Each structure stands twice: as structure tokens, then as C-alpha cells.
Amino acid sequence: MIFTLTENVSLSPTVFSLRLEGPHGAVRPGQFAQVSVPGLYLRRPISLCRWDEKSVTLVIREVGKGTKALRSLAPGSPLDVLLPLGNGFDPSAAGQKPLLVGGGVGLPPLLGLCGELLALGKSPTVLCGFSSKSDSFLTEEFLSLGCDVRVSTLDGSLGAKGLVTGLMDGCDYDFVFSCGPRTMMKAVFDKAARPGQYSFEERMACGFGACMGCSVPTRSGMKRVCADGPVFPGGEVIW
Amino acid sequence: MKDLKVSLGGIALDNPVIPASGTCGFGKELSGWYDLNILGALSFKGTTIAPRDGNAAPRVAECPAGMLNSVGLQNPGAYHAAAYELPELKSFFHKPLIANISGFSEKDYVEAVEILQRDSAVRILEINISCPNVHGGGMAFGTDPKMAAAVTRAVKDVAEKPVYMKLSPNVTDIVSIARACVDAGADGLSLINTLLGMRIDLKRKKPVLANKVGGYSGPGIFPVALRMVWQVTGAVDVPVIGMGGVSSAEDVIEMMYAGAKAVQVGAANLIDPLACKKIIEDLPRAMEEYGIERLSDIRRVE
Numbered sequence: 001m002i003f004t005l006t007e008n009v010s011l012s013p014t015v016f017s018l019r020l021e022g023p024h025g026a027v028r029p030g031q032f033a034q035v036s037v038p039g040l041y042l043r044r045p046i047s048l049c050r051w052d053e054k055s056v057t058l059v060i061r062e063v064g065k066g067t068k069a070l071r072s073l074a075p076g077s078p079l080d081v082l083l084p085l086g087n088g089f090d091p092s093a094a095g096q097k098p099l100l101v102g103g104g105v106g107l108p109p110l111l112g113l114c115g116e117l118l119a120l121g122k123s124p125t126v127l128c129g130f131s132s133k134s135d136s137f138l139t140e141e142f143l144s145l146g147c148d149v150r151v152s153t154l155d156g157s158l159g160a161k162g163l164v165t166g167l168m169d170g171c172d173y174d175f176v177f178s179c180g181p182r183t184m185m186k187a188v189f190d191k192a193a194r195p196g197q198y199s200f201e202e203r204m205a206c207g208f209g210a211c212m213g214c215s216v217p218t219r220s221g222m223k224r225v226c227a228d229g230p231v232f233p234g235g236e237v238i239w
Numbered sequence: 240m241k242d243l244k245v246s247l248g249g250i251a252l253d254n255p256v257i258p259a260s261g262t263c264g265f266g267k268e269l270s271g272w273y274d275l276n277i278l279g280a281l282s283f284k285g286t287t288i289a290p291r292d293g294n295a296a297p298r299v300a301e302c303p304a305g306m307l308n309s310v311g312l313q314n315p316g317a318y319h320a321a322a323y324e325l326p327e328l329k330s331f332f333h334k335p336l337i338a339n340i341s342g343f344s345e346k347d348y349v350e351a352v353e354i355l356q357r358d359s360a361v362r363i364l365e366i367n368i369s370c371p372n373v374h375g376g377g378m379a380f381g382t383d384p385k386m387a388a389a390v391t392r393a394v395k396d397v398a399e400k401p402v403y404m405k406l407s408p409n410v411t412d413i414v415s416i417a418r419a420c421v422d423a424g425a426d427g428l429s430l431i432n433t434l435l436g437m438r439i440d441l442k443r444k445k446p447v448l449a450n451k452v453g454g455y456s457g458p459g460i461f462p463v464a465l466r467m468v469w470q471v472t473g474a475v476d477v478p479v480i481g482m483g484g485v486s487s488a489e490d491v492i493e494m495m496y497a498g499a500k501a502v503q504v505g506a507a508n509l510i511d512p513l514a515c516k517k518i519i520e521d522l523p524r525a526m527e528e529y530g531i532e533r534l535s536d537i538r539r540v541e
Contacts, residue, residue: 036510041457042301043510066301082512203297203447205306206509210268211261212284212313213299213509215292222292222313227268 003056005077011059011137015105016071017049018058020079027051028088029113030179030199030231033058034207036080037066044070045204045226047179048084049108049138050115056083059108059138085207086230089177089197091116098122099173099196101188103129103164103180107138109199110179114145125150125171129164129184133157165191176234189234196234200225241523242533245279247501248401248427248478250335250362252279255491255534256519259482259505260285260339260365260405261310265324266332272512275332277519279501282337282429283320283328285367288351290316295449300438305457305484306506307436309450312341312370317354325358335362339405343373345393356400364400365480366390369407369432369454381407381432384419391423401426403480408460408467409435417471427478428471429503431464456506460484465497472498472539488518488525498539 003022010016027048033056034043044066050057062071073079091098091113098117102110107128117124125148130136132155142149150167151159160167164180165187176196178188185198202225205213209227216225218236223229243254260282263269275281293313300307315324317340328336338355342348352364368381368390380386387404394402404420406413408431417428433454438447446452464483472479481499485491486507494502507514522534531537 040301041304041506041510042299042306203299205299205308205506206262206268206512208268208271208512210264210512211299211308211509212264212293212310213308214296215298215310215313216296217292 001081001083003079003081005073005075005079006055008071008073008075012135014135015059015061015137018060018070018073019055020058020081021055023054024056024083027056027084027112029091029116030088030109031084031086032207032230033081033083034085034204035070037069039069040066042205043082043207045201045207047109047199049111051112059105061105082207086226087228089113089199089231091120093175093197094122094177095174096122097173098124098175098177099168099171100124100126101164101168101176101178101180102127103184104131104135106178106180106184106199110177111138111141113177114142114147118145118147123147125173127152127164127167127171129180130158131155163187168192186239189237189239192234197231198234198237199231200229241526241531242535243519243522245501245535247363247480250401252335252501254279254519254522255495255501256515257282257337257480257501257503258508258515259503260337260367262505262508265320266328269508269512270331273516276334278334278515280335280337280362281332282339282365282503283324284314285312285339285341286314286317286320286351286355287312287341287343288317288347290314290319297447297449298453300447300453302436302438302455302457302459304459305455306509307438307448307453307455308433309448309453311450317351321354321358325360329360336360337363337365339365339367341367341370343370345390348390349393349397352394353397356398362400363403363427364394364398365403365405365429366394367405367432369405369409379407379409381416382410384415387416388419388423391420391425395424403427403429405429405432407432408463408483413467414470414474417475421475421477425477427480428475429480429482430471431460431467431483434460434463456484458484458486461486461490465494468494468499469497469539486514488521491518491522492525492529492531492537495534495537496540
């Protein structure tokens with residue numbers, strides 16, 4: 001599917017946001033897009049942050065050649081994108097008090113999820129972890145949704161000082177949704193007193209389950225992160 | 240009206256386009272994107288006698304004009320494939336199936352062939368000999384003419400369907416391997432498998448793939464594949480299925496001018512799930528451009 005890039009906005013020194021216009025199927029929070037990058041062979045899997053009927057927004061951290069090339073695209077550029085892919089989060093699995101824990105560029109899919117949870121009449125608490133104030137992003141967007149947002153930074157330059165898991169102590173919750181670095185999600189899983197869903201990333205080729213390029217072992221056998229995931233129940237993950 | 244029909248050793252195909260093993264699973268995933276019955280045939284996921292989990296992740300890496308994979312033949316095993324995957328595949332796909340079979344000993348190959356050939360939809364047995372021989376010091380069957388011939392003979396002894404040996408390009412002389420397979424009774428050949436490659440992550444100073452090395456596929460290998468198909472079809476007299484980086488209708492036609500009777504499309508399916516559909520729909524346009532009325536008229540260039 002060919003989308004048109006309508007906005008390319010910098011959110012922090014390393015994070016940027018792309019708004020793509022084009023018709024697409026219904027999106028579930030936690031699903032992702034496979035973005036074709038001019039000059040590179042493999043598509044790049046990027047989580048869907050926000051969406052409406054005729055557009056999607058991807059929030060991306062610049063980590064390598066592919067994401068660097070995406071950052072340099074000018075509005076008006078056509079982009080070949082497959083979406084929506086993957087299973088996504090299941091907002092109905094949570095009770096009234098879901099806890100969302102995101103680290104860095106794991107936060108974008110939680111924004112779309114947060115909106116869905118609010119629409120279902122639930123009261124999410126969002127914990128955002130960054131290394132420092134200078135690379136924080138999306139916190140205003142979470143606040144503007146009208147949910148309880150708490151922030152931690154490793155250096156204490158914004159919010160509480162320390163790991164995002166430190167913020168879990170004072171929280172009352174009945175379900176966890178998490179996305180971020182694997183080590184962070186393991187700490188969240190270990191600390192969480194409630195069941196939850198965790199979103200993973202892996203190097204992918206196809207993104208729709210055909211190639212087995214992103215398979216990982218789980219407690220219920222090999223699973224494709226792209227098609228069986230990227231969201232897995234915490235109890236299924238071999239941490 | 241352009242005629243796309245081809246014959247693969249007497250098996251009639253509506254067109255020469257076949258998604259290659261490992262890029263279309265057991266059909267399910269691609270069937271969500273289009274009706275697979277437009278395909279000439281389908282070569283399903285490389286199946287071994289026992290189920291395999293495959294290699295650790297990361298299993299794929301970006302390359303110039305292609306990709307590396309080290310999936311490691313993750314598959315549910317021949318019994319599960321025959322009992323569950325093939326019936327499901329046949330519920331929505333009614334064209335010839337090519338059973339891609341791998342093994343780590345001659346016995347492995349023979350047992351998997353015996354199970355998978357029972358299915359009437361399986362019309363061709365495609366024997367992947369790029370795997371290491373556990374009884375041969377781990378050397379790949381397909382890198383030694385004697386081992387390649389031995390597997391061919393072992394499979395032919397039990398096969399009730401045409402046997403196509405799928406050759407590895409990671410050899411000094413592909414023609415000698417091809418000849419050894421044909422002399423041992425192979426009914427046809429499939430070539431090429433992926434080229435062994437490697438990438439190193441300069442930030443981590445480590446190989447990108449957990450398996451360190453993997454198979455290179457994609458448009459970058461097309462000229463190598465074309466050359467090998469041309470050399471082999473000049474030396475043996477059995478039908479050859481050509482593959483390796485095929486990504487367009489022009490590539491299909493070029494592969495046929497190199498001597499291939501049918502063509503498999505691999506990595507292109509992973510970049511665009513509609514790749515085979517687009518190629519098939521574009522073939523009449525490309526045939527018109529190059530003055531071809533019937534694909535079956537194409538003769539290997541000298």
C-alpha cells in the first residue's frame with residue numbers, strides 16, 4: 001500500500017514522528033507497520049502510535065541506516081507500507097485499572113492503547129521511563145488524553161530518579177501492558193503482582209508470518225514475533 | 240492472448256511462477272493477501288522428518304540488494320505437515336504442490352519422502368541437499384558429487400513422484416554436482432539455494448546473525464543463479480526449475496532463456512506479499528514487449 005508522508009516531526013534528538021496518509025484496515029493497539037525504506041531491501045517494522053480512518057502516525061527512534069533514511073524523508077514523499085500487522089494488545093483483558101509501563105521508544109504503541117482503554121471507560125496509569133529529560137517524548141500526549149502519567153529518568157532530570165520499575169511501587173493496578181527494552185520488561189514482569197501483556201521486537205524479514213525469520217522460543221513453543229506477537233502474555237515469555 | 244502455460248517434465252503448470260520454499264510457509268500467510276490459485280505451483284516450507292525449532296534470533300539481516308537468513312529449517316516435521324498443514328493448504332490451494340524435503344542423513348530424507356509423497360496433491364519431491372550430513376563430518380550433501388548422488392539414489396529408490404534435487408550454489412563446480420544427481424536418477428533439478436554470507440554489526444562488533452553465517456538471497460544473487468542455471472541446463476537433459484533473486488516478469492523470462500522450465504520466486508515474497516501475483520499479471524506485458532507469444536516456446540540461449 002502506498003501512503004503519503006504528510007508530517008515528519010522531531011520529538012527529541014533521536015526520536016521523530018511520521019504521519020502517513022492513506023486508506024487502511026482497522027488497527028488494534030500494539031500492531032505494527034512494515035515500512036519500505038528507499039535504498040534498502042528489507043522493510044522496517046515500526047509500531048503504530050496513533051491512527052484514524054485515513055492516516056497513521058509512527059514514532060521512531062533513529063538507530064541505524066533504515067531509520068536514518070526515514071528521518072530524512074520530506075513531506076509529500078510516497079512510502080510503501082504494509083499495515084496493520086501482528087496481534088496487538090487486547091484492551092479487554094484488563095480490568096478497570098490497567099498499568100502501562102513504557103521505556104523510551106517502547107512508549108509509542110502504549111499511546112494508542114491508552115486511548116482505547118480510556119474509550120472503554122477504564123482508568124489507565126502510565127509509567128514512562130527515559131534516560132534523561134533531553135530524550136523524553138510523548139509525555140504531553142499521554143497527559144492530554146487525561147490519564148495519570150508518571151515519569152522517571154535515570155539521571156533524575158525529569159520526574160523521579162531511577163528505573164521506571166521504581167514507579168510501580170505506589171501504583172494500584174489490576175493488569176499490566178508493557179513495551180520497551182527486554183531487560184526493562186523483565187523487571188516489570190518480575191515486579192508485577194498482576195498478569196500482563198508485553199510487546200517484543202525482533203529483526204524481521206516479511207512481517208506477516210511467512211518466513212520464520214523472527215521466531216523465538218516461548219513456553220508454548222516457537223512463536224513468530226511478527227504474526228503470533230509482537231504482544232505475548234507475560235507468562236508465555238521465557239524471560 | 241499470451242500463453243503462459245509451461246510443462247515441467249510432463250506436469251502442466253498454468254504459468255511458470257512458483258513461490259519458493261521457505262518464503263511462503265504452508266501457504267496460509269500468503270493466502271491472506273491473494274488467491275494462491277493463480278500460481279503455477281507452490282513449494283512448501285522445507286520439511287524434515289523430525290520437528291525443528293531452528294536457530295536462535297536474530298535470524299535475518301539486511302544486505303545490499305537482498306538479505307541473509309539463518310532460520311535453520313524451523314518446521315513442524317513431516318508427520319505434522321502431512322496430517323495438519325497439507326490438508327489445510329489443500330482446502331484453499333488446488334494447484335500442484337512441490338514438497339521441499341531436507342535431512343541430515345540419507346535415512347532422514349527417505350523417511351520424509353515416504354510420508355510426504357502419500358499426499359496426492361504433492362506432484363514433485365524437491366530434495367534440499369544444502370544441509371550438513373551428520374554422517375559426513377557435517378559437510379553439506381550438496382557440496383560433494385558422491386554424497387549428492389547417494390542421496391539422490393536413496394530417495395529415488397522409494398520415490399513414487401518426480402525427484403528434483405535442489406542444488407547448493409556454494410560449490411566450486413555446480414555442473415559436476417548436477418551431473419552426479421542426474422546420473423543417479425534425478426528427474427529434474429532446482430537451483431539455486433542461498434549463497435552463504437555474513438554481516439557484522441559494527442556497533443556491537445559481533446555478527447548480526449546469532450548463527451553468525453546465513454544464506455544470501457534477493458536480487459543480488461540473480462546473475463549468479465542465472466549463470467548456474469545456464470551452465471547446468473547446457474550440461475544435463477532434465478527439466479530445471481530456476482530460482483535466485485527473481486523479482487520481476489523480466490527476471491522470469493530471463494531465467495527461462497537461461498534454460499529453466501519453471502521459475503521460483505523467493506525473497507521477493509517477503510518484501511512484497513503480492514510479488515508472485517504482480518509478476519504473473521505482468522508477464523503478458525513483458526512477453527508482448529519481447530515478442531513472445533508462448534512461454535513454452537522459449538529456448539535456452541547458447
